[in-house]
Amino acid sequence: MPDMTGYAFPNDIHIGWTLMVVLYPYLTGLVAGAFICSSLYHVFGRKELAPIARISLVVSACFLAVAPLPLLIHLGHPERAFNVLITPNFESAMAGFGIVFGLYLVLVMLEIYFVFRKDIILRARRSRGPLRWILAAVALFTYDISEEALAVDEKIVRVLAGVGIPAACLLHGYVGFIFGALKSNPWWSTPLMPIIFLFSAVVSGIALLIVLYQIAMRFRGTPIDQNCLRSMAGWLWLFLIVTFSLEMLEVITLAYERSEEWEVIGYLLSHQLSFSFISVQVVAGSLIPLILLMVVVLMSGHMKAPLLNMLTFVASGLLLMQVFSMRWNVVIGGQMFSKSLRGFRLDYVPEFFEKEGTAVAIVICIVPFLLLLVADRLLPLWSQADAKAHQDESS
Amino acid sequence: MSRRTFLVSALQGAGAGAALVIAVPVDSLLADKGRVVERYDWNDHSYLFLVDISRCIGCGMCVKACKKENGVPAAFYRTWVERYTVYDEETTHIESPEGAMNGFGPSNPATGASKSFFVPKLCNHCKYTPCTQVCPVGASYTTRDGVVMVDRKRCIGCGYCVQACPYGSRYIDPESHTADKCTWCYHRITRGMNPACVQACPKGARLFGDRMRENDPVFEMVETRPVRILQPELLTKPQCYYLGADKEVR
Structure with missing residues (x-):
């Protein structure tokens, strides 16, 4: 048990x-x-x-x-x-x-x-x-x-x-x-859910392509097309901004309303999901890539290609992790508390x-x-x- | 035994078996099977359940009876009993050890509780139930007499209904790998009996009624007494009513 x-x-x-x-x-x-x-x-x-x-x-x-x-x-x-x-x-x-x-x-x-x-x-x-x-x-x-x-x-x-x-x-x-x-689950039941899933999907897709592209080019000994990579980084940044804003807006709205649901979700985020949500999804998965990609997009003229490539690569890798942790936090997080809204599983x-x-x-x-x-x-x-x-x- | 004698006796056995099959009046078997259905018309019933909280003593006989009657696997529950101990407006302690199958341990009178009560729980057999709504293959369904059931032969075991039930009434049976839940003992009620939990309750805290039965006492109580349903804000229209349920009960 x-x-x-x-x-x-x-x-x-x-x-x-x-x-x-x-x-x-x-x-x-x-x-x-x-x-x-x-x-x-x-x-x-x-x-x-x-x-x-x-x-x-x-x-x-x-x-x-x-x-x-x-x-x-x-x-x-x-x-x-x-x-x-x-x-x-x-x-x-x-x-x-x-x-x-x-x-x-x-x-x-x-x-x-x-x-x-x-x-x-x-x-x-x-x-x-x-x-x-x-x-x-x-x-x-x-x-x-x-x-x-x-x-x-x-x-x-x-x-x-x-x-x-x-x-x-x-x-x-x-x-x-x-x-x-699903109205039975306050952590899932939001009309924002499909939209958040959609935008984070685009983020994960572009991030995967950036990672694949860079690895493949290295193995093939072909130079990386900087225009292509910069463009992908730009799109990735844009979709990340939208995704992250939506994800945060959802939580902030719930917290501000302080409804019955927040008693459960607030506890969930600060206890059971404190690592996978706050540390992984928000800080390492969203904030850091957000800054890295901002640097890549806004300061590309001042930096050398290998550095830009590396920053884009790291940001993309982190984003692949971010999207996975988001799926984890939704699917598993939604089952870490009982529908009694009074009991929590300690871990899974x-x-x-x-x-x-x-x-x-x-x-x-x-x-x-x-x-x-x-x-x-x-x-x-x-x-x-x-x-x-x-x-x-x-x- | 030589091969010849073995084959001969095997053939004789097969012949005897075939004769037996023919000799048993197949029609009568079917008729017998049909008789139950014939007697029972689901259009003539509309069931409801009433829990009288003031009567429940938390003995857990209902949970035990349900487990035995329906072969409910360990660690899963079609019904359970909760004990609420309210200390003040902010603090309520709720427990249901093993679904209260073996009752509850003694409560500590020195804790300064202001009230304490037991709440039997079971599937609410909601009229607008989210569990049948979400079933992708229609394995979850509501009978015409108002019972929410699962067809084990159709269920694909996706678990969507388990997630959709706001009352925690469903589970995936670890043996059949299909969804399972309280059926109000459909096999009993269609034969005019009470569900096992109602039968087992020594205090009459669980009552089973039928709206379409004349002067049904349970329906009358639901009509005339101050009853409530669980989580009414979800608009699932439970058919299980609670008499004397505290605001803490969810």
Whole structure:
């Protein structure tokens, strides 16, 4: 039996939504964030983001592929998971999950297809054996890479990316809604929840791309495109300001109202979550990156590129941690107190080796990177220049 | 036993089994099963529950009876009893050791408490219940006679209903990995019996009624006495009423 303080309803001492349920919104956040980052290039014409326009889409797809895993592991009866699609109860906020997820998956895959169609064809042409056939089938046996055909591709990508933005918002806002729409839990029940989830998703997506971009360029020995990185840092800063303001506004409003809920939430934040909320999410995860990115954005003219790169890298790493801690504080924090609003669990640490434990979470987080490595073998993920290199290699 | 004799006896056994299956009047089995349903029409009932706080002595017989009747796993509760000890307007001590399955230890009279009372808790079978609202597959549902139930064969075990219940009435059964909760002993009430907890209560603190029964004493009490429901601000319309509940009860 866990250590408790105060009075908790007897069924409330269990943590029902575990680390896996923390992981799911984190992964979909990365999906939505990376996608929106790619849309900045495809839809809003931020040409300086060209170096990461392709990889961001593929990152989105790789994380999307593993996103349902933690949920399936969490379910008591994963074999019945498809019932959500077959016999949905549309009154439930969760029932639309399959539809939203499925639509988004189709959209991302289609966009990836049209972005990489030319490269798929080029790769098919220079491949031998089964791979050639597979790639040819993926290209629908049409090897048309004339300028007109590519222009059509580009148009389709623009439309898909345009539709993808609201879809990504829907996918992630929806996750926030699942929590925000529960009136039983004062820590979750706020209309701000979907918005906070959404903005922090974008933050985590951009931060991941910055980290990936810098590591990949170092391994490939390619110089970092400073314009691209500065632009990403700028966007990251902007989205962080919005996210952090919303997160703080929510807490400040609750504290100022001093309603019944605050008695619980105030205690929660200053005791059970004092480390993960105040130290990790607010100070190390938000305030420090906020300052670092401010320095990068406002003082880039006065500093050398390697220093700026490092500051951006550190800020992004901290932000990846911040968003994870935010998901943790919401999901686990919301279960650290009883609905009696009088009792608290003293702590919750997931076991390393258990069904929904830390080891499983780590493996799930590694899989998307392995998928990325596979994708990198098949297609030029990094930039147009990369694509050209692939092309030259094939000719 | 040779292979031949084994096969012969196995065939005979199978034949006898088949004959037995045919001999048992299948119709009568079905009819028997149907009879209960036939007698019981859920359109003719509308249940409600009343807890008379002044009568509860905190013996925990109700919790024990519920556990036995429904095979409730250890550390989970379909019903429980809370003991409130109020010292002053700011300080209230609440406890429910093991859901009060074994009652409570003696309270300390020297602590200067101004009042103390027991509060039996169970699922409120809310009319507008958030738990069935959030179930993604419709495994949680409300019967026409007003009982909130879980279909174990459909439940996917996502735990959303557990999070959505403001009263802490639900849990995920560690054996079936599905949501579980108080059913007001549906298997009993559809046979005209009381829920096990009502049956077990030695003081009549738990009362089970039916609005559609003529001159139902429980319904009459709810209609005429000053009762309250828990967390009315959530607008879930509980069908479980409390007579004499203190403001501290949530």
